[in-house]
Structures are given as structure tokens and as C-alpha cells.
Amino acid sequence: MSDSKYIRNFCIIAHIDHGKSTLADRLMELTGQVSERDMEDQLLDSMDIERERGITIKLTPVRMFYSADDGNEYELNLIDTPGHVDFTYEVSRSLAACEGAILIVDASQGVEAQTLANVYLALENDLEILPVINKIDLPSARPEEAKKEIEEVIGLDASYAPLVSAKEGTNIRDVLEAVVKYFPAPSGDSSAPLKALIFDSYYDNYKGVILFVRVKDGEVKPGDRIKTFRSDKQYDVVEVGVFSPGLLPRQSLSAGEVGYIAASIKSIQDFAVGDTVTNAAAPAAEPLPGYKKVQSVVFCGIYPLDGSKFNDLKDAIGKLQLNDASLLFEPDTSVALGFGFRCGFLGLLHMEIIQERLEREFGLEIITTAPSVSYKVVKTDGECVYVDNPSHLPSASEIEHMEEPIVKADIFSPPDYLGQIMDLCREKRGVFIGMTYLDKSRVKLEYELPLNEIIFDFFDSVKSRTRGYASFDYELIGYKPAKLVKLDILLNGEVCDALSMIVHEDSAYPRGRTLCENLKEAIPRQLFEVPVQAAIGGKIIARETVKAVRKDVLAKCYGGDITRKKKLLEKQKEGKKRMRSIGSVEVPSEVFMQILKTNKD
Amino acid sequence: MAGIYVHIPFCKSKCRYCDFTSFPDKLNLAESYVACVCREMSKRSPAAEGVNFDTLYIGGGTPSVIDKTYIGMIIAAAKKYYNLSPSAEITIEMNPGTVDESKISFYKKCGVNRFSVGLQSAIDSQLADLGRCHTLNSFVYCAKLLKGENFNADVMIGLKNQTAEDVQNTIKVAHAFGASHISMYALTPEDGTPIYTDYLNGELPDGDEVAAMYAAGLSCLESLGYRRYEVSNFCKEGKESRHNLNYWHRGEYLGFGVSASSFFKGVRFTNTFDLDEYFKCILSDNFAVIDAQKPEGEDAREEFIMLALRTADGVCLQDYKSCFGSDFLTDYAAVIKKLSHCLEVGENRVRIRPEYLFVQNSIIVEFFA
Numbered sequence: 021m022s023d024s025k026y027i028r029n030f031c032i033i034a035h036i037d038h039g040k041s042t043l044a045d046r047l048m049e050l051t052g053q054v055s056e057r058d059m060e061d062q063l064l065d066s067m068d069i070e071r072e073r074g075i076t077i078k079l080t081p082v083r084m085f086y087s088a089d090d091g092n093e094y095e096l097n098l099i100d101t102p103g104h105v106d107f108t109y110e111v112s113r114s115l116a117a118c119e120g121a122i123l124i125v126d127a128s129q130g131v132e133a134q135t136l137a138n139v140y141l142a143l144e145n146d147l148e149i150l151p152v153i154n155k156i157d158l159p160s161a162r163p164e165e166a167k168k169e170i171e172e173v174i175g176l177d178a179s180y181a182p183l184v185s186a187k188e189g190t191n192i193r194d195v196l197e198a199v200v201k202y203f204p205a206p207s208g209d210s211s212a213p214l215k216a217l218i219f220d221s222y223y224d225n226y227k228g229v230i231l232f233v234r235v236k237d238g239e240v241k242p243g244d245r246i247k248t249f250r251s252d253k254q255y256d257v258v259e260v261g262v263f264s265p266g267l268l269p270r271q272s273l274s275a276g277e278v279g280y281i282a283a284s285i286k287s288i289q290d291f292a293v294g295d296t297v298t299n300a301a302a303p304a305a306e307p308l309p310g311y312k313k314v315q316s317v318v319f320c321g322i323y324p325l326d327g328s329k330f331n332d333l334k335d336a337i338g339k340l341q342l343n344d345a346s347l348l349f350e351p352d353t354s355v356a357l358g359f360g361f362r363c364g365f366l367g368l369l370h371m372e373i374i375q376e377r378l379e380r381e382f383g384l385e386i387i388t389t390a391p392s393v394s395y396k397v398v399k400t401d402g403e404c405v406y407v408d409n410p411s412h413l414p415s416a417s418e419i420e421h422m423e424e425p426i427v428k429a430d431i432f433s434p435p436d437y438l439g440q441i442m443d444l445c446r447e448k449r450g451v452f453i454g455m456t457y458l459d460k461s462r463v464k465l466e467y468e469l470p471l472n473e474i475i476f477d478f479f480d481s482v483k484s485r486t487r488g489y490a491s492f493d494y495e496l497i498g499y500k501p502a503k504l505v506k507l508d509i510l511l512n513g514e515v516c517d518a519l520s521m522i523v524h525e526d527s528a529y530p531r532g533r534t535l536c537e538n539l540k541e542a543i544p545r546q547l548f549e550v551p552v553q554a555a556i557g558g559k560i561i562a563r564e565t566v567k568a569v570r571k572d573v574l575a576k577c578y579g580g581d582i583t584r585k586k587k588l589l590e591k592q593k594e595g596k597k598r599m600r601s602i603g604s605v606e607v608p609s610e611v612f613m614q615i616l617k618t619n620k621d
Numbered sequence: 622m623a624g625i626y627v628h629i630p631f632c633k634s635k636c637r638y639c640d641f642t643s644f645p646d647k648l649n650l651a652e653s654y655v656a657c658v659c660r661e662m663s664k665r666s667p668a669a670e671g672v673n674f675d676t677l678y679i680g681g682g683t684p685s686v687i688d689k690t691y692i693g694m695i696i697a698a699a700k701k702y703y704n705l706s707p708s709a710e711i712t713i714e715m716n717p718g719t720v721d722e723s724k725i726s727f728y729k730k731c732g733v734n735r736f737s738v739g740l741q742s743a744i745d746s747q748l749a750d751l752g753r754c755h756t757l758n759s760f761v762y763c764a765k766l767l768k769g770e771n772f773n774a775d776v777m778i779g780l781k782n783q784t785a786e787d788v789q790n791t792i793k794v795a796h797a798f799g800a801s802h803i804s805m806y807a808l809t810p811e812d813g814t815p816i817y818t819d820y821l822n823g824e825l826p827d828g829d830e831v832a833a834m835y836a837a838g839l840s841c842l843e844s845l846g847y848r849r850y851e852v853s854n855f856c857k858e859g860k861e862s863r864h865n866l867n868y869w870h871r872g873e874y875l876g877f878g879v880s881a882s883s884f885f886k887g888v889r890f891t892n893t894f895d896l897d898e899y900f901k902c903i904l905s906d907n908f909a910v911i912d913a914q915k916p917e918g919e920d921a922r923e924e925f926i927m928l929a930l931r932t933a934d935g936v937c938l939q940d941y942k943s944c945f946g947s948d949f950l951t952d953y954a955a956v957i958k959k960l961s962h963c964l965e966v967g968e969n970r971v972r973i974r975p976e977y978l979f980v981q982n983s984i985i986v987e988f989f990a
Binding site for chain 2: 546547548567568569570571572573574575576577578579580582583585586589590592593596
């Protein structure tokens with residue numbers, strides 16, 4: 021059992037690619053957590069997707085030991101946090117397990133919008149914040165200006181901020197010293213009844229659900245009977261331990277520590293993330309404050325490419341939800357795509373990552389429908405419903421009016437690109453709110469934007485129009501009435517429900533036209549002509565035609581060719597099997613992605 | 622009735638679209654090669670005892686490029702080792718740039734009664750683009766030598782800079798010089814051939830243009846009295862290639878020589894594509910087979926359908942029943958219903974409607990499991 025005086029629990033906050041994972045790796049290296057030789061770059065980012073995209077999605081705690089200049093040995097628990105705005109929920113979970121947060125600021129780029137959101141989140145959680153200026157090795161580094169920016173923009177004292185280069189390993193020890201010096205030791209009473217916050221979990225085939233906990237009060241050890249405040253289910257603790265970074269069993273965990281509990285828990289529902297674990301024999305009086313309820317912002321349908329794989333998809337989504345409580349799903353059916361799920365996500369990136377994980381980690385082939393937001397529909401009878409699935413939209417005659425979610429977006433950019441950004445926001449029906457010069461080279465633009473305009477390609481457009489210099493962050497601020505219509509796509513005269521979407525009236529025509537054009541390219545020619553139409557209500561607003569196939573024949577077919585030609589036809593047949601039939605039209609799954617492309621540039 | 626195929630893997634020069642087993646620089650090996658082919662025929666013959674053969678087809682490559690006496694040896698061997706009917710159809714493929722009067726009269730003496738001439742196009746620039754070693758004049762010379770004979774002219778569509786009118790003109794030339802049979806087929810740019818680069822560069826006509834050429838060719842052929850009996854094959858009455866019809870009727874045949882395929886007693890087998898390997902096998906008194914399969918059940922049915930639907934007559938319900946013991950209309954009821962607009966269901970036949978013959982793959986694959 022460790023004395024909590026010598027424990028520091030902290031996380032790292034940083035903008036994407038400001039060097040968080042690299043710094044974390046250096047800290048582990050310096051504390052001997054992993055030898056340089058064995059180290060694979062960026063240890064914390066263990067998911068394939070994380071490494072490829074250079075982002076952190078999941079929380080990955082790790083424990084280090086550090087002999088400080090004051091002569092004491094400290095136990096440092098580092099809980100990694102995702103940097104992207106989509107993952108605010110994950111961040112708040114990790115923050116709740118810490119007393120301090122390292123804020124990494126890029127010495128050449130200064131403070132970024134996304135960082136701010138997480139800094140405020142940390143301040144809300146009463147965390148001590150230690151600014152660290154990274155990338156001082158870069159020729160464009162301007163550490164003093166970065167410090168000034170921290171003081172001006174965030175209002176933190178940056179005078180003691182270590183100046184480091186995580187890449188080169190410069191001044192890493194300063195960071196550890198500052199952690200020990202400036203971050204408070206965890207408070208908490210080891211002799212009080214057990215209170216441990218579950219901040220993450222995953223399913224292990226042998227041990228059942230593994231709970232990642234921060235022990236606030238009391239102590240937990242194998243043999244203890246535990247429960248949560250929400251459920252009556254009780255389990256006997258089989259194993260407790262710490263992250264090293266793999267699971268390392270220990271005799272007990274006590275107040276102030278971060279570790280895991282395994283208790284042969286079968287169902288995640290009994291011990292949900294955000295719950296407080298306590299001792300069933302001597303329970304605490306009240307739980308720790310949990311997390312804000314997750315709010316899905318973006319929705320889409322996910323269907324198995326092969327209809328018979330529905331159960332595989334169900335299992336896979338269930339398993340992903342185990343350690344990603346922010347993923348919401350419910351069964352759904354589509355005329356075109358059969359049985360699948362309607363899923364809710366924290367944002368677009370979150371959606372993409374879930375799709376990729378389903379494909380990669382579970383080897384599933386899936387079809388996703390166009391992302392949508394949740395619209396508020398006020399019906400003529402006064403009833404108010406929320407609709408995120410276009411096919412559930414009441415008929416036009418039943419709708420009194422509709423409202424769409426609005427976000428307040430902060431876009432940070434060098435002044436040179438203001439024109440381009442303002443043009444983009446205007447195209448996206450944005451309402452200009454204000455503009456602030458943060459310093460000579462950075463401007464903050466504030467806009468109110470409809471969420472449905474930014475879920476498609478807004479982020480990419482901002483980046484491409486500003487050559488990657490601008491960054492942006494948004495928060496939901498409420499609903500506003502808007503003229504929204506349901507845009508249907510008809511293939512050979514039949515509505516394809518999987519391609520329907522809710523759009524603003526003004527963009528319905530161009531959207532319908534572009535979509536028909538894209539679909540015309542994506543739908544293979546059939547034995548008959550296929551009209552592709554866009555319609556609002558019963559009114560056709562755009563049409564393209566997929567011409568009938570005119571040549572599909574194997575030239576010569578004589579003696580020696582027969583086996584080879586049959587193989588060619590078998591291959592053609594395989595391709596056909598991967599298609600979905602919409603009425604009499606056979607459509608490859610890529611077609612359903614066409615809807616994501618708003619224009620051809 | 623069964624067929625015999627003999628492959629001659631030599632040619633004067635390699636055409637730019639050629640994907641067949643053929644060597645332009647190994648003519649010196651022709652004598653040894655023909656000796657090996659005869660040896661292979663001899664070695665295989667016990668298996669064919671009691672089987673009647675009705676066709677012999679000498680293809681390539683360019684059979685007319687080798688010494689004419691070798692052709693005589695091959696025909697003699699076929700007659701010696703196999704029960705080849707006296708009225709057998711004996712075909713030889715020829716490149717118009719490699720023939721002369723003495724060759725043709727010798728072939729006839731040996732029993733050749735059908736000739737297949739690679740005309741391809743009546744436009745010299747298109748022949749040059751294909752890398753053909755002949756011109757329109759070579760064809761005219763060759764066709765005059767074949768006057769009164771039963772001969773086929775190959776015509777290609779889908780060539781660089783080709784128009785529908787060019788196709789019709791080529792057909793008219795073949796007709797004017799007396800071709801009793803015309804094979805009109807689309808150029809297939811195979812990966813690895815020089816013409817594939819033209820394809821990648823977008824220099825070849827697209828599918829719609831090729832379809833238009835085919836339609837133009839078809840109407841021209843029909844107006845000149847050629848009947849379409851298979852998607853790419855047209856002939857005057859009674860001049861069908863019996864050898865090729867046998868393939869489409871899923872009949873038996875034995876193939877000899879490098880890369881030749883056979884379908885005999887229910888087994889499909891193929892010889893090696895490697896010339897040295899072929900020599901080595903035959904000279905060491907072995908066969909040169911590299912792959913053998915016995916298509917059964919569904920596989921066999923799919924083959925039957927794939928081949929039969931190529932022909933204008935389509936699937937013969939009687940033949941299907943006698944081959945597989947079940948009823949075609951019952952076995953494929955759902956597909957036939959789905960494709961009713963493309964199929965013609967008659968008394969004893971199911972065939973692809975003439976206007977859909979050129980998109981037959983989309984139809985045939987529906988019958989595949």
C-alpha cells in the first residue's frame with residue numbers, strides 16, 4: 021500500500037499533433053517504465069486506427085515511479101486523454117480521475133481552440149494545470165510568445181512552464197519535477213468506506229469485465245464483495261492491480277490510487293462507466309458525482325453488407341460499446357438494407373472511427389447511411405418529437421414546423437484566411453456573431469451554424485481553404501426553426517429509404533442534383549435503363565439516367581478458354597452478390613457512401 | 622461426335638493484342654514440335670478407342686507459318702491414331718501474310734476442307750495498329766487462292782480509330798471474296814499485351830461504341846445472307862463450324878500440343894503452357910497435363926448453360942435433361958422468371974433474345990450459384 025502523499029494522478033491535454041503521445045512516451049522512458057529498446061513509438065496509442073491517424077481515442081492509464089530531486093520516490097499515474105473535440109466525454113472521464121493536467125502547447129503554433137475546450141473542462145473539474153511548451157527544437161519555435169498567449173488567452177501563470185522537446189528528449193525531467201511539485205497529492209481517506217469511480221472498462225475473455233477505477237476513499241482487495249449504487253448485483257473481487265502499462269496484480273488499491281478491479285463481472289450494465297464502486301458489506305453513504313449524460317450529436321444507420329451477418333454486427337457493436345459508453349445504438353430496419361442499427365455518435369470523427377473499428381477489429385463489411393442530426397418536429401396536433409432518421413419523419417401535412425440543432429462555432433485562423441472562412445460559413449447558412457484578434461497572427465471568428473451543415477465536410481473544408489492553418493471547435497447551443505424538407509431518392513421509380521435525408525429547403529435542389537449525378541456514376545449499368553430521381557414530397561426535382569448496359573460479352577469462347585471464361589463469369593457473379601437489390605436495381609454498397617459527397621471538388 | 626484440336630505455337634511475329642501461347646522466334650523447333658505432337662497423339666490414343674471423331678482443327682499461333690509437310694504429318698497422325706470420320710471437317714488457321722499457292726494446294730491434298738483466315742480489318746492502318754504482319758492485299762491474294770473453298774474470315778471490332786462503317790466495309794470485303802463464314806469478335810485488351818497500353822491510354826473505343834459496331838456489323842452480315850449462330854459467329858447456310866459448335870454443345874474433344882485443352886470422358890485437362898516443359902514431358906514419355914478437373918453437378922450445369930446461351934439456339938431442353946436428368950425450366954424457374962424480358966422460352970429451347978445476345982454475361986451469371 022502506498023502513502024497517498026507520494027502519489028500524483030494526472031493527464032495530458034493537447035491539441036492534435038502537438039506531441040502528447042510523444043511526451044507520454046518520453047515520461048515512461050525516463051521513469052524506466054519501458055526501456056528505449058523495447059519501445060515501439062507512441063506506446064499509449066495502441067489501437068491501429070489511433071496510430072495511423074495520430075490521435076488518441078481511448079483512455080490508457082499507466083503507472084510510473086519517479087525519484088524526485090527531493091529524495092522521495094513518487095508514484096505517477098498518467099491517464100491519457102483524447103484530443104479531438106468529438107471525445108469531450110472521454111476527456112471528462114479521465115479528468116475526474118486526476119488532480120492535475122499537463123497542458124502541452126506547441127512552441128510554434130501557440131494555443132489552439134480544441135485545447136481550450138479541454139482546459140476549461142479541466143478547470144471545471146478543479147484540476148491544477150501545468151503548461152508545458154513543446155517542440156522548442158523547431159526553427160519556428162517562439163516559446164516566449166507561446167507563454168504570453170497562455171497567460172493572455174487562458175489566464176494561467178506560465179512563468180514556470182517547462183520548455184521541452186519531446187521528440188529530442190530535451191528537459192523531460194523538468195516536467196516530472198513540476199508534476200511532483202505543482203500537482204497536489206490525492207486527498208481521500210483510506211480508512212473510510214470504499215468509493216471508487218469507474219472511468220473505463222473493457223471485456224476480457226478470461227477475467228470478465230475489467231473496471232478501470234480511481235479509488236477516492238477506502239481500500240479494495242481480492243475477496244471483497246463489491247457493488248455499485250445503481251445496481252443490486254454484487255460480485256467478489258478476484259484481482260486488483262495497476263497499469264504497468266499492462267495489467268499488474270497488486271494486493272490492494274487504496275485511496276488516491278488508480279488501477280483496475282476484476283470480479284468476474286459478466287454484464288457491463290451492472291458496473292457502468294461513471295458509477296461508483298463501494299463495498300457491499302460496508303457501503304459508503306453516497307456515490308461520487310458521475311458524468312454528464314452522453315448526448316449523441318450525429319446519427320447514422322449501420323447495416324451488414326451481407327444481411328445474414330446481422331448477429332455478428334450486433335455482437336461487435338455491443339463489444340465496442342463496452343469501452344465506449346458514448347456509442348448509442350438501437351435496432352433499425354430499412355427496406356433497402358434490411359436489419360441493422362441506428363447509431364448515435366459524439367461527432368463525425370467518432371462515427372468514422374466506430375465504422376473503421378467494426379471493419380478492422382471485427383472484420384465486418386458494413387454499409388452506413390448518410391449522417392443525420394436530431395431534428396425537433398412540432399406537429400400540427402401540438403405534439404413535439406425528435407427525429408434523427410429521415411424515414412421516421414411524419415408526413416408533411418402533419419408537420420407544423422421543424423427546428424434544427426444550432427452550434428456556436430469558434431474558428432481560429434491567421435487573418436489571411438478570414439475571407440475564405442467567412443465565405444464558407446455563409447455557404448453553410450452561418451450567422452456571424454463576432455471576431456476577436458487574439459494577437460497579430462490569430463483571429464477568433466464566432467459563428468452560429470446549423471449542425472447539419474457541419475457534419476458533412478465542414479471540417480475538411482475549413483482545413484483545405486486555410487491550407488490547414490485554421491482550427492475549429494463547436495458546442496451545441498439549442499434549436500432554431502428552419503425550413504427543412506425530406507429529400508428522397510428514387511431508383512427506377514422506387515424510393516430508396518437508405519438514401520433519404522433531411523435538408524434545408526434552399527439546398528434541396530443543388531443537393532438533389534449533385535446526388536443524382538454522383539449516383540449515376542456509382543450505379544453500374546443494368547440490363548435496362550434506370551432513372552435516378554430526387555424528389556421532395558411527390559415532386560421530382562432532379563433526374564439522371566443510368567443507361568442500359570450495351571456490351572457485356574466474352575469475345576471468343578473456344579476449347580481452351582472454357583475454364584478460364586467460367587472463372588471470369590464466377591468473378592462477375594461474386595461482384596453481383598456483394599450488391600443490394602433495391603426493387604429491380606442492383607446497387608453496390610459504395611453507392612450508399614455517395615450521399616456523403618456534397619460536391620465534386 | 623468428338624473433336625481433335627492441335628495447337629501450333631509458332632508465328633511470324635507477335636500481334637500486339639495476342640494473349641495466346643505463341644513464339645515468333647522459335648520456328649527452328651517446329652520439326653521437333655510436330656514430332657512430339659504426333660507422339661502425344663499416339664500415347665493418348667488408347668483412351669479414345671471406340672470414340673468417333675468428326676472434326677480436326679489445327680490452330681495457333683499460325684499453323685500456316687510452319688513447313689506445309691508438317692501439317693500433312695499432323696493430319697496423317699490424327700487419321701492413324703484416331704477414328705476420324707472420312708467426312709470429318711478439317712480446319713486450318715492461316716495468316717494471309719504466310720500463304721502461297723503450293724501451301725494451299727498441299728493442305729487440300731492432305732484433306733483440309735475448311736480454312737480460317739485472319740483478316741481482322743480491311744484497313745491497313747488498323748492492321749498495323751494491331752501488329753498484324755499482313756495487309757489488305759495479302760488477304761485478297763489469299764482469298765483468291767481459296768476461291769470456291771469453304772473458308773472463314775476473322776473480323777475484329779473495337780479497334781483504335783475504327784468506325785461502324787469500317788466494320789461493315791471489312792465484312793463486305795470478306796463477302797466479296799467468297800467467305801462462307803465470318804467470325805466477328807471484339808478486341809479484348811488483355812493485361813500484359815502491348816495493346817493494353819492503348820486501352821489504358823483511352824485510345825480504344827468504349828463499350829457503347831463497340832456495341833454500336835457490333836450492331837452495324839450484325840445488320841450488314843444479315844443483309845448479306847450470313848446467319849448468326851453464335852454471338853460472334855456467322856455463316857452461310859450449312860457452313861457452321863462443326864468443331865466450334867461441339868465446344869458450345871459441351872461435346873468431347875482432345876487437344877494436343879503446348880497449352881491445348883481437352884474435355885474428354887467428363888474431365889477437363891490442360892497441357893503446360895511452357896514449350897520446354899512440353900518437350901521434356903513428351904520426350905520422357907509422359908503426358909504434359911498441368912491441370913485436370915471433373916466438373917460435376919452445379920459446375921457442369923453452369924458450364925452447359927454458359928456455353929449454350931452463347932449460341933443463337935440457346936439451351937436445348939432435351940439435351941439438358943439427358944445430360945443432368947432434371948428439368949431446366951424447373952431447376953432455374955426463378956431466374957427465368959426474373960429475366961423474362963431477356964429470354965425467349967420456346968417448345969424445346971430457352972434462348973437469349975437476339976437483342977440481348979451482346980450483353981449475355983449479365984444474363985448468364987444469373988444462372989450461376
